[in-house]
Amino acid sequence: MLVLMVTITITGLPFGIAMIVASIFYLFLSGQDVSLAAENVLNGIFGNFVALAVPLFIFAANIMNAGKISDRLLDFALALVGRLPGGLAQVNILTSLIFSGMSGSAISDAAGVGKIITDMMMRENRYPRGFAGAMTAASAVVGPIFPPSIPMVFYALISSTSVGALFLGGVVPALLLCLVLGIAVAIMAKVRGFPIEAPVALAMLPVIVLRALPALFMPVILLGGIYSGAFTPTEAAAVSALYAILLAAFAYRALGLSSFIDVVRETVETTAVVTIVLCGAFIFNYVVTIEQVPQTVSALFQQLQLQPWAFLLLLNILYLLLGCILDVSTIMLVVTPLFIPTAAAMGIDLVYLGVVLVFNMMIGLITPPYGILLFIIKALNGIPLAELIRESWFFLAILVAMLTLLTYVPALSLWLPRAAGML
DSSP states (O other), rough: OOOHHHHHHHHOOOHHHHHHHHHHHHHTTTTOTTTTTHHHHHHHTTTTGGGGGGHHHHHHHHHHHTTTTTHHHHHHHHHHHHTTTHHHHHHHHHHHHHHHHHOHHHHHHHHHHHHHHHHHHHGGGGOOOOHHHHHHHHHTTTTSSSSSHHHHHHHHHHHOOOOOHHHHHHHHHHHHHHHHHHHHHHHHHHHEEEEEEEEGGGGGGHHHHHHHHHHHHHHHHHHHHHHHHHSOHHHHOOOOOOOOHHIIIISSSSOHHHHHHHHHHHHHHHHHHHHHHHHHHHHHHHHHTTTHHHHHHHHHHHTTTTHHHEEEEEEEHHHHHTTTTHHHHHHHIIIHHHHHHHHHHHTOOOHHHHHHHHHHHHHHHGGGTTHHHHHHHHHHHOOOOHHHHHHHHHHHHHHHHHHHHHOOHHHHHHHHHHHHHHH
């Protein structure tokens, strides 16, 4: 089965298709009912309320990009932090944090508001092209860590942990990452002579804040609704989609019928790609369960008699290597279920583990050679890939250092969920 899956992938077909075909091949050769494949897909997709949040968050992010909401957030961030050392780079970080509270996707961040701020940074050669693109990629990593988060929804799906607790667990790490990136940019701005933006006139601040206020309310509504019990995380995804439509179409009058149709088409295409991987993962994980692979992996680690810190170290190294060659959804849905039983047996909190693994997989988004964010920024902003990679090593070092801190200081992920009574 594994040989067939790798062979199909090498031929160029999507990995989700490869998993489906290889798993059906396994069922056929093992003498099991091949219809088990369809049963696992139907039960996994249509019988899971949490999975519905994914297309809704994708739809909300696409609406915000098409509805020019990003422009107002950018003006707001520029007014707040533009006067700091490395002003536009600081704006890049803050805008990514704000936008992440709405989209839950690093790719949406980089392709939407990230494209705009990258172009601004490159204008009149104010910043080197490679640095501008690498800065956008690094700041976009915040998106799936700060709630809401699509990868954390996937993790909740396979680990049976609370989506709300996972969302809260990502708040402190995301804010800390933004702070560290901001300090690093300020130091680099001094060393490399990056410009400071002209301060925004005080008379303009109320206007800028009022224009951005409806968009800034979105994370407040989402998180407030979830943690007050007004709605579930999946219902929050639906609320975010509806709020984005009302905001773009009526409040800002920036979303027409043709744009809306384009958004729906783009959402369907993106959701289809994700769902094919999800379908393949459901069948593949059924096969893995039948073959008792998780138990075998757990027994192997027990024989090695690893301490939890050593287990987490090996897991982080494995995920960093996998991030170089595989996409996030594949790692999350195929690889992660193998290690959850082992982590639970070692007494590792699964919410904390989820935050660490999501953070780790986000590093993979800017790690060569796969580094999907680097390819997106190259395509949208016309920055040579070699320049992007050369400037990205500095930010990768910061992210790996943050991952190490997050791994060995569990309180960074667990303090807020515990304070909220969710753990």
